[in-house]
Amino acid sequence: MTLKVAVVGSGPSGFYATEALAKKCPGCEIDIIERLPTPFGLIRGGVAPDHQSTKRVSRAFERTVARPEVHYYGNVAIGQDISLVALRDTYDAVILAIGAPLDRPLNIPGDKLAGVIGSAAFVGWYNGHPDYRDLEPDLDCQAVAILGNGNVALDIARLLVKTRGELAVTDLPDYALEAITKSRISDVYMLGRRGPAEAKFTNVELREMGQLENCVPVVDPAQLPESIEGQDCSERDLRLKQKNLATLQSFATVDPSGKHKRVHFCFFAQPKAVLGEDRVSGLRLERTRVVDGKPEGTGEVFDLACGLVIPAIGYRSARIEGVPFDERRGIIPNEDGRVAEGLYVAGWIRRGPTGVIGTNKPDGEVVADHIQGHVAAGGKPGRQGLEAALQSKGVQWVDLKGWQAIDQAEIEHARDGAPRAKLLTIDEMLAAADDDVTEAAN
Ligand SMILES: Cc1cc2nc3c(=O)[nH]c(=O)nc-3n(C[C@H](O)[C@H](O)[C@H](O)COP(=O)(O)OP(=O)(O)OC[C@H]3O[C@@H](n4cnc5c(N)ncnc54)[C@H](O)[C@@H]3O)c2cc1C
Numbered sequence: 001m002t003l004k005v006a007v008v009g010s011g012p013s014g015f016y017a018t019e020a021l022a023k024k025c026p027g028c029e030i031d032i033i034e035r036l037p038t039p040f041g042l043i044r045g046g047v048a049p050d051h052q053s054t055k056r057v058s059r060a061f062e063r064t065v066a067r068p069e070v071h072y073y074g075n076v077a078i079g080q081d082i083s084l085v086a087l088r089d090t091y092d093a094v095i096l097a098i099g100a101p102l103d104r105p106l107n108i109p110g111d112k113l114a115g116v117i118g119s120a121a122f123v124g125w126y127n128g129h130p131d132y133r134d135l136e137p138d139l140d141c142q143a144v145a146i147l148g149n150g151n152v153a154l155d156i157a158r159l160l161v162k163t164r165g166e167l168a169v170t171d172l173p174d175y176a177l178e179a180i181t182k183s184r185i186s187d188v189y190m191l192g193r194r195g196p197a198e199a200k201f202t203n204v205e206l207r208e209m210g211q212l213e214n215c216v217p218v219v220d221p222a223q224l225p226e227s228i229e230g231q232d233c234s235e236r237d238l239r240l241k242q243k244n245l246a247t248l249q250s251f252a253t254v255d256p257s258g259k260h261k262r263v264h265f266c267f268f269a270q271p272k273a274v275l276g277e278d279r280v281s282g283l284r285l286e287r288t289r290v291v292d293g294k295p296e297g298t299g300e301v302f303d304l305a306c307g308l309v310i311p312a313i314g315y316r317s318a319r320i321e322g323v324p325f326d327e328r329r330g331i332i333p334n335e336d337g338r339v340a341e342g343l344y345v346a347g348w349i350r351r352g353p354t355g356v357i358g359t360n361k362p363d364g365e366v367v368a369d370h371i372q373g374h375v376a377a378g379g380k381p382g383r384q385g386l387e388a389a390l391q392s393k394g395v396q397w398v399d400l401k402g403w404q405a406i407d408q409a410e411i412e413h414a415r416d417g418a419p420r421a422k423l424l425t426i427d428e429m430l431a432a433a434d435d436d437v438t439e440a441a442n
Contacts, residue, residue: 001379002382003027003028003093003371003376003377004029004031004090004380005028005031005091005095006030006031006033006093006094006095006386007030007033007095008034008078008094008097008098009035009098009347009349010032010041010072010074011042011099011347012040012042012057012061012347012357012358012360013041013349013350013360013363013364014032014041014095014097014346015032015040015060015064015065015364016346016360016361016363016364017363017364017367018030018064018364019060019064019364020365020367020368020369021367021368021371021372022069023368024369024372025371028069029069029071029382030069030071031070031072031382031383031386032065032072033076033386034073034074034076035076035077035078035080036074036075036130036426037074037075037398037426037430038074038406038429039074039403040061042099043055043061043357044058044127044422045127045128047127047357049126049127049159049170050158050159050166050172051155052171052419057357066400071399072398072399072400073390073398074398074399074402074403075395075397075426076395076397078096078098078320079320081390081393081395082390082393082395083321083322084096084321086389087386089385090382090385091380091382092376092377093342093343093344093371093375094343094344095371096320096323096344096345096346097347098320099317099347100315100316100330100349100352100353101120101317101318102315102316102330103118103119103313103314103316104311104314104316104330106118106147106271106313108272108273109272109273109274110274110276111274111311113276113278113279113280114280115138115141115276115279115280115307116309116311117135117308117309117310118310119148119152119153119156119313120315121135122137122310123152125176126159126172127422128171128424130426130429133173133175133424133425137179137308138279138307138308139160139185139308141183141184141185141306142185142186142187142307143186143187143188143189143304143305143306143307144188144189144307144309145283145309146188146190147191147309147311147312147313148191148312148314149190149200149201150312151201151202153190154201154206156312157209157263158208158212160188161188161212161215161261162214162215163181163214164181165213166212167181168418169415169417170418171418171421171422173421173422185261185308186260186261189264189306190265191266191269191304192266192267192269193269193270193288193295194267194268194290194294195223195267195268196224196225196248197225197228197231197241197290198290203240203243203244203247206244206247206248207247209263210254212259212261215259215262215263216251216255216261216263217251218251218256218263219249220266221249223265223268224248224252227245228241268288268295269285269287269288269302270285270286270295270297271284271285271309272284272285272286274309280307280308280309281306282304282306283303283306284301285301285304286298286299286300287301287302314353315348315353316330316331316353317330317348317349323340331345331348331350331352332345332349332350337350337363337366337367344367344370345367346363346367347360347363398429401433402434405432405433405434406423406429406432407420409423
């Protein structure tokens, strides 16, 4: 009998799990089930459009999905098109690799005002994610506040201040290219509750802020320590913090002449309220000090005028019917990736939203090891059963050929110098997949 495994989610963790399974369980059938017609999760919809070299990791995943034992089912949402309970009845094992697509709430007064846009939505908008293409953020303002001191905050800041020339050669959708380059934005404030030593930037991304065509980084030297020593962290992390400090110190000496935009690195400031009547007009902040690595309010309050507030303070997963959920951590509770008999988790849904693409790889290995050691083929229907269930519900799915047709159409319609012009609606994607879309009716 053949072992049949469903991997739900086609982001890095889904693909790493698939690759590990294909190697450890030869002869098994692996079906990747993805909510969108297009694969690759945050590689397509999160990683910044101007970081195409990072997105290239998907080439390895293209080889994985082309393996004969692997089938791709795009445009199929678990919990909507087929329940998790039904999926577990259909496969010997199910691996949930569905990520953490929701913003962590800001939870301060005014956080629901128009002009407060979470990073998941904003990043989805500039990456052409079908859920967010109609967001239409109002960029008619001079100053933007981004909350958070991680790489997502850096990505957003960088994209808001790049020139048309810098952006045109990316796969930023036309609507975002126009909105950003026609906006009045001249000053972006990156606000961190803690200090430079606690910032989560990686150094390459931080340095990039000093290399922009029409923007300078601005740092108050008084907020920078002379050195960072004796932190409670690994040697590697200490070296990263020291490098980041050196980069921030170099920013303090950048010549601003000839450049018209600024990204201000502001540390030791925690948001207390978003200000405004019908929409954002500013942000009230409290000065902090860092005690034992944690921010403490000092009682000193100040206001920052801005027309857009983008919290980039972390993500949480969405609850899925038929499986326990840890509301506090925003993940599915698990023991080394195991949730219940035949049910596993990998990636951000397992660990929470931390780390880079490669951090998800060991999750796949662990889960594949467990399936290899503990799950036997049980004569379940697998992909035949899945296809029958989808057909009975009239669900169109996109297979590998369908995705390849979408990919081709996007590449063909790219602007000059750009890698692709993303299709922006599910309907457009299904139309491009065209004959390759497997229809329920046929
Ligand atoms: C804005 C941003 C930028 C980033 N930039 C970088 C970077 O430059 N470099 C780097 O190394 N890392 C980067 N990361 C981190 C990296 O993207 C993550 O580590 C990684 O994507 C997590 O993988 P995942 O598979 O767990 O989740 P995801 O990549 O989110 O994949 C989850 C997949 O599951 C699908 N799905 C969800 N629900 C369902 C359902 N019910 N049914 C079927 N499918 C479903 C989703 O559509 C998605 O395709 C970035 C993260 C963010 C948020």
